[in-house]
Amino acid sequence: MSTVALCAFVAAIGVALAPALQLPAATTVFGLACFGLLHNVTELRYVLGRFGGVLTGPLLTLLLTLCTGIVLCRTVPASELSRAAEICLAYGLLGLACRYGLRGPPVPLGGACAVLSLAAACSLANPAYHFVVLTHLHNLVPLLFLWEWSRQLARGRRLFRALQLFWVVVLPLLLLLGALDGLLAERSAETDRLSAAHSPPAWTDSPVALRFLTVFAFLQTMHYVVWVWFPPRCAPAATASFERRVPVLRGVRVWLLGLAGTVALAALFASDHATGKQLYAAVATYHAYLESRCC
Structure with a gap:
């Protein structure tokens, strides 16, 4: 299994890197339209199945309540108030995760709360930077899940983890430092427009x-590869644990749900890209923040 996974990841890195270098805007837009909702469904299936013992009871209720608050913030017209409210809810969710995850001696929990308070203050003072950082951090989350999954490998664990670090850390650093500038596409009006949401102001x-x-x-493409193909x-x-928990989504039904959502989102993107992006950002709240609890 580890050999197959390694070969698949090597191939995926090459397939994801080529269009990102030459067609970054198209890769971003069409990737979201084609795989955005589908990966939400498959990721939630894995997270709820793998961490079903954690995501349950009052904790799950509180997490869903906070996530729903963030959804509401994302569905109203963007404003300073809605952005500040979303930031506060997001840090509240992280604080809740720390409260449940750091039970025992008070020092670790106190330290985590202090760090979160400082980070929240920085985010509220610089909301534009907060959302850019959040956008990129979300694409790095698969590393944590893959690292946790690899503990079961009897052989090839170090090589598997090294490969994950290569595409999550090394390649992005090389790109940001300009080592691959000779392979990048030329700037255009479309890349400039999208860069505003993905670059520090x-x-x-x-x-x-x-x-x-x-x-x-x-990283978005690799994110989709991980969640749609790997689990x-x-x-x-x-998967079996999730299907026992949510039997109505057994087998092919979960794929049909994801594909139906993909078709609907793609149609909305084609008719009104801005509305489609706003709707997706709202719907994606649940998978993005529930995965953060499991990390």
């Missing part, structure tokens, strides 16, 4: 903005 008018967009396009084939126990 201070750099949106610099060549670095294109590097950030390219990094996002690459269904390499984590059958999580």
Whole structure:
């Protein structure tokens, strides 16, 4: 299994990197339209199956309540108030996760709360930077799940983990440092428009903005590869656990749900891209923040 997974990841890295370098805007937009909702469904299936013992009872209720608050913030017209409310709810969710995850001696919990308080203050003071950082951090989350999954490997664990670090850390750093600038596409009106949401505000008018967009396009594609391909084939126990918990979504039904959502989202993107992106951001709240609890 580890050999198959390694070969598949090597191939996926090459397939994801090529369009990200030459067509970063198209890769970002079409990737979201084609795999955004589908990966939400398959990721939630894995997370709820693998960590079903954690995501249950009052904790799950509180998490869903906070996530729903974030959804409401994302469905109303963007404003300073809605952004501040979303930031506060997000840090409240992280604080809740720390409260449940760091039971025992008070020092670790106190330290975590202090760090979260400082981070929240920075985010509220610089909301534009907060959302750019959040956008990129979300694409790095698969590393944590893959690292945890690899503990079961009797052989090849170090090589598997090294490969994950290569595509999650090394390649993005090389891109950001300009090592692959000779392979990047030329800037265009479309890349400049998308770069505004994926680059630190201070750099949106610099060549670095294109590097950030390219990094996002690459990591987003790999993010989809992980959640759409990896768990269904390499984590059958999580799938079985989810199906026992939610029997109505057994087998092919979960794929039909994801594909139906994909078709609907693609149609909305084609008719009104801005509305489609806003709707997706709201719907994706649940998978994005529930996975953060499990990390």
